[in-house]
Amino acid sequence: MVHQSWPVASLHHGLVDALVVAEREGRAVQLVTPATTHLTLPLWLALRGGPTPTWVVSSPDGTCRDGYSSAPLRWQDGAFEPYADTGPPPEASDERGTGGQLWILIEAVHERPTAVFGVGAEVVCRALTGQRPAGWGPAEPVSERWRTRDLTDFAIQRAPHPSVLVVVGERCAGLIEITPTEHAVAESTLLAIDDPGPTTMPPDRLRDLADTLAVQHPIGIFCAVVHRGQSGLSYPPGGIRLGRPRGLAAGPAARPDVSLTEALALPGAQPIGPPHRETVWYDLADGWDSVTAVADGLRADTPMLDAWRQGGRHGP
Incomplete structure (x- = not known):
């Protein structure tokens, strides 16, 4: 479990080391951030996937959700786990504003x-x-x-x-x-x-x-x-x-x-x-x-x- 509250979280050396150790030991790293934190693209990609949530977003009211799917999460058996399946994200339209x-x-x-x-x-x-x-x-x-x-x-x-x-x-x-x-x-x-x-x-x-x-x-x-x-x-x-x-x-x-x-x-x-x-x-x-x-x-x-x-x- 890694907690970060920076406005932008990146794939820094300490997190890289944690990911390497976790993979070697067959464990997952869960990054916990407030809802105001953004991930850099390299970190967003590096954490993506796996059998358990890897980006946990905590709210002031104590609730947590998956940073990728927005599915609600709960603490269970020493880790955050999903308790509702929102399915894959919808396909985006070509009419999504500027940029x-x-x-x-x-x-x-x-x-x-x-x-x-x-x-x-x-x-x-x-x-x-x-x-x-x-x-x-x-x-x-x-x-x-x-x-x-x-x-x-x-x-x-x-x-x-x-x-x-x-x-x-x-x-x-x-x-x-x-x-x-x-x-x-x-x-x-x-x-x-x-x-x-x-x-x-x-x-x-x-x-x-x-x-x-x-x-x-x-x-x-x-x-x-x-x-x-x-x-x-x-x-x-x-x-x-x-x-x-x-x-x-x-x-x-x-x-x-x-x-x-x-x-x-x-x-x-x-x-x-x-x-x-x-x-x-x-x-x-x-x-x-x-x-x-x-x-x-x-x-x-x-x-x-x-x-x-x-x-x-x-x-x-």
Whole structure:
């Protein structure tokens, strides 16, 4: 149990250490804050999910609720537990006031030992903000200037343990997770771009961004989701609803049992990137229903996207 009453709570080193110890011992960290506290995006992502509530919001009247779902909580057996199920958050409309954010999810599997991590984050930041990320680090505030080689060396030195790294830049923030496996390294990146401009970006420009990324970076999954009416890279309790996906790309790593010909036969499919990468772009005219249809058609294992839609760890 960690209590914080700051106006903005971040993924600081002490909290990172607590999360590492808890994971090693099979326990959960519960962060307790007043209703006035906002979480930075990296902390919001790092705490998301798990079998028990991880963000507990306390009110002056003594009641508590889940900081993500707003479900009521009660103290039981040494921890806060839900006693009512509010279900997944509703899908957001495209008419949610001014401002907005574009969230980008990139999943990749690197099979070459010379792989460089962080390339996806850099390509996206350059395209959407005009600058590469400013820095990275294992906690907030970040301690390292942005160099993909340094980030890669850090992750290699930590192997076989996974690395969870904070990324910050001009109007953007997010997390990169690097997980070594027996024969490859999985890299998952989630970035939020805080700017009304990208939220109005037409699907063909998002497709061009995915195409640029596919040239430089093996894509497993690329998904762009728009949040209207959301501004600022810190989030109040219950402050994010499910956004609307605008486009998705899938490479061979996401569809090992489906050929390129079969992938291109699905509705809205277009080839992108160099031919040897066999990456396919899908327009998502029907939002999350289109995502589900594409994932089913590709027979793809997409736990990150499933969690995103259901309000799980990595999604709004």
